[in-house]
Amino acid sequence: xxxxxxxxxxxxxxxxxxxxxxxxxxxxxxxxxxxxxxxxxxxxxxxxxxxxxxxxxxxxxxxxxxxxxxxxxxxxxxxxxxxxxxxxxxxxxxxxxxxxxxxxxxxxxxxxxxxxxxxxxxxxxxxxxxxxxxxxxxxxxxxxxxxxxxxxxxxxxxxxxxxxxxxxxx
Amino acid sequence: xxxxxxxxxxxxxxxxxxxxxxxxxxxxxxxxxxxxxxxxxxxxxxxxxxxxxxxxxxxxxxxxxxxxxxxxxxxxxxxxxxxxxxxxxxxxxxxxxxxxxxxxxxxxxxxxxxxxxxxxxxxxxxxxxxxxxxxxxxxxxxxxxxxxxxxxxxxxxxxxxxxxxxxxxxxxxxxxxxxxxxxxxxxxxxxxxxxxxxxxxxxxxxxxxxxxxxxxxxxxxxxxxxxxxxxxxxxxxxxxxxxxxxxxxxxxxxxxxxxxxxxxxxxxxxxxxxxxxxxxxxxxxxxxxxxxxxxxxxxxxxxxxxxxxxxxxxxxxxxxxxxxxxxxxxxxxxxxxxxxxxxxxxxxxxxxxxxxxxxxxxxxxxxxxxxxxxxxxxxxxxxxxxxxxxxxxxxxxxxxxxxxxxxxxxxxxxxxxxxxx
Numbered sequence: 118x119x120x121x122x123x124x125x126x127x128x129x130x131x132x133x134x135x136x137x138x139x140x141x142x143x144x145x146x147x148x149x150x151x152x153x154x155x156x157x158x159x160x161x162x163x164x165x166x167x168x169x170x171x172x173x174x175x176x177x178x179x180x181x182x183x184x185x186x187x188x189x190x191x192x193x194x195x196x197x198x199x200x201x202x203x204x205x206x207x208x209x210x211x212x213x214x215x216x217x218x219x220x221x222x223x224x225x226x227x228x229x230x231x232x233x234x235x236x237x238x239x240x241x242x243x244x245x246x247x248x249x250x251x252x253x254x255x256x257x258x259x260x261x262x263x264x265x266x267x268x269x270x271x272x273x274x275x276x277x278x279x280x281x282x283x284x285x286x287x
Numbered sequence: 288x289x290x291x292x293x294x295x296x297x298x299x300x301x302x303x304x305x306x307x308x309x310x311x312x313x314x315x316x317x318x319x320x321x322x323x324x325x326x327x328x329x330x331x332x333x334x335x336x337x338x339x340x341x342x343x344x345x346x347x348x349x350x351x352x353x354x355x356x357x358x359x360x361x362x363x364x365x366x367x368x369x370x371x372x373x374x375x376x377x378x379x380x381x382x383x384x385x386x387x388x389x390x391x392x393x394x395x396x397x398x399x400x401x402x403x404x405x406x407x408x409x410x411x412x413x414x415x416x417x418x419x420x421x422x423x424x425x426x427x428x429x430x431x432x433x434x435x436x437x438x439x440x441x442x443x444x445x446x447x448x449x450x451x452x453x454x455x456x457x458x459x460x461x462x463x464x465x466x467x468x469x470x471x472x473x474x475x476x477x478x479x480x481x482x483x484x485x486x487x488x489x490x491x492x493x494x495x496x497x498x499x500x501x502x503x504x505x506x507x508x509x510x511x512x513x514x515x516x517x518x519x520x521x522x523x524x525x526x527x528x529x530x531x532x533x534x535x536x537x538x539x540x541x542x543x544x545x546x547x548x549x550x551x552x553x554x555x556x557x558x559x560x561x562x563x564x565x566x567x568x569x570x571x572x573x574x575x576x577x578x579x580x581x582x583x584x585x586x587x588x589x590x591x592x593x594x595x596x597x598x599x600x601x602x603x604x605x606x607x608x609x610x611x612x613x614x615x616x617x618x619x620x621x622x623x624x625x626x627x628x629x630x631x632x633x634x635x636x637x638x639x640x641x642x643x644x645x646x647x648x649x650x651x652x653x654x655x656x657x658x659x660x661x662x663x664x665x666x667x668x669x670x671x672x673x674x675x676x677x678x679x680x681x682x683x684x685x686x687x688x689x690x691x692x693x694x695x696x697x698x699x700x701x702x703x704x705x706x707x708x
Contacts (some may be wrong), residue, residue, distance in 0.1 A: 150667070191488070
């Protein structure tokens with residue numbers, strides 16, 4: 118094992134006056150300033166409300182949605198797995214019997230309180246039949262009243278996936 | 288006319304202090320943003336006119352004006368609590384009063400000094416009021432009855448004892464060089480030429496004193512890298528933690544006026560004040576025709592460059608394209624009016640009175656440009672360097688700057704005695 122000798126700076130007179138380092142630092146910031154001032158288009162800032170971000174990946178956890186079966190009915194079977202997994206307790210489900218012989222159960226009420234939600238994605242992981250997803254790509258959630266932040270089943274069903282895979286894979 | 292010429296420098300002082308605050312806040316935020324690869328505030332507008340976001344500080348100021356006056360219950364000495372921001376604001380405001388904006392001008396047999404307070408004390412007045420500003424900070428920290436505030440006040444007082452001596456001594460060597468304490472005399476001295484081609488600016492004659500003075504001026508205005516008194520990462524906001532609304536705004540504005548005043552003082556003592564390099568007042572009087580012709584050539588070129596820059600950088604959507612269009616029209620109209628005025632002056636011939644007024648305007652402009660450049664350096668330094676710990680400030684003040692400034696005085700005195708100037 119050789120010993121690597123790390124050069125120590127700061128002992129020479131030039132380093133001790135600090136002036137050289139001071140002017141080098143100021144040169145760096147001035148160069149940044151002048152290049153950005155002469156051409157503001159090279160600044161990576163996106164002018165947000167006019168320019169929407171184009172780099173949202175398909176793994177981005179946006180607003181939730183309830184997926185559909187191939188016949189466009191709700192995929193959820195009201196098993197309460199997502200509500201159990203939810204660390205923020207923001208999913209409220211009421212089950213009812215499903216009478217159209219596609220399945221046995223379906224949610225009568227499926228509410229998600231987006232003010233409580235922490236967007237962890239555990240509900241998506243917990244779901245056994247791929248019925249809840251967060252692939253809508255909606256990252257900006259706005260409402261004027263508190264109660265409008267609670268999404269009900271119809272609103273969740275209306276949300277569509279932004280990255281293909283419209284219906285449930287299960 | 289007589290009364291106007293007496294009030295005129297006071298108006299200029301108000302312009303240089305109160306009106307530059309929004310400009311400086313805007314400059315600070317935009318320069319910081321551009322240095323850090325951001326854009327900074329640019330969305331505030333009045334009917335689509337953004338002016339690069341310069342409306343933002345006015346909106347901020349309005350917001351602070353209309354906020355609730357809130358007094359914390361635990362503040363016992365309310366008089367001191369209210370007085371402190373006033374002291375900070377007033378002292379930095381008053382230190383601007385003795386800065387000369389232009390050479391003395393003779394109109395109708397009266398001689399006017401373009402200085403809000405035409406006294407010969409100069410430097411002494413500035414130091415008296417610049418030193419008083421720290422009392423406001425200390426009183427604010429003490430009367431707030433809050434541990435962070437008192438720590439901020441403690442840091443401010445430890446800082447003031449470490450830089451003021453070096454600052455005073457750096458000035459002493461300048462006083463020996465100029466042989467006067469009047470700022471007007473100092474600036475007149477800097478209008479001469481060294482060896483016939485270098486402007487005899489203070490920074491050329493005394494580079495060491497200039498460096499020491501600039502460093503201590505940064506410490507005196509409580510700005511980065513010497514802003515330990517309000518170090519927000521350690522002690523919340525330092526001495527103004529308990530202040531809100533307009534009382535906070537007074538601290539905030541006081542800081543920017545102090546920055547402007549320090550810039551003005553640095554420019555006056557070390558960068559030739561209102562002097563335009565190679566053109567002192569007498570030369571300008573005699574060469575007025577040439578100067579006007581040079582201005583007629585330079586101003587359209589500069590505004591053309593600005594318009595091209597604006598068209599390139601301010602046309603990413605419809606509202607900005609419209610704004611750019613209006614600004615282009617406005618600037619071209621302004622330039623054409625200016626050119627017409629110059630042409631009229633050239634054709635009608637200049638009498639001495641008009642020529643001296645024109646000289647004064649040019650000198651005030653030169654001073655304003657220099658002060659803004661110095662302010663830019665203040666901002667630039669703030670966004671480049673990390674904060675000094677307050678024992679490091681003391682180390683710098685007592686063990687490096689103080690011996691250096693003493694040495695500088697000795698050398699200056701020896702040179703002055705030997706040369707017999």
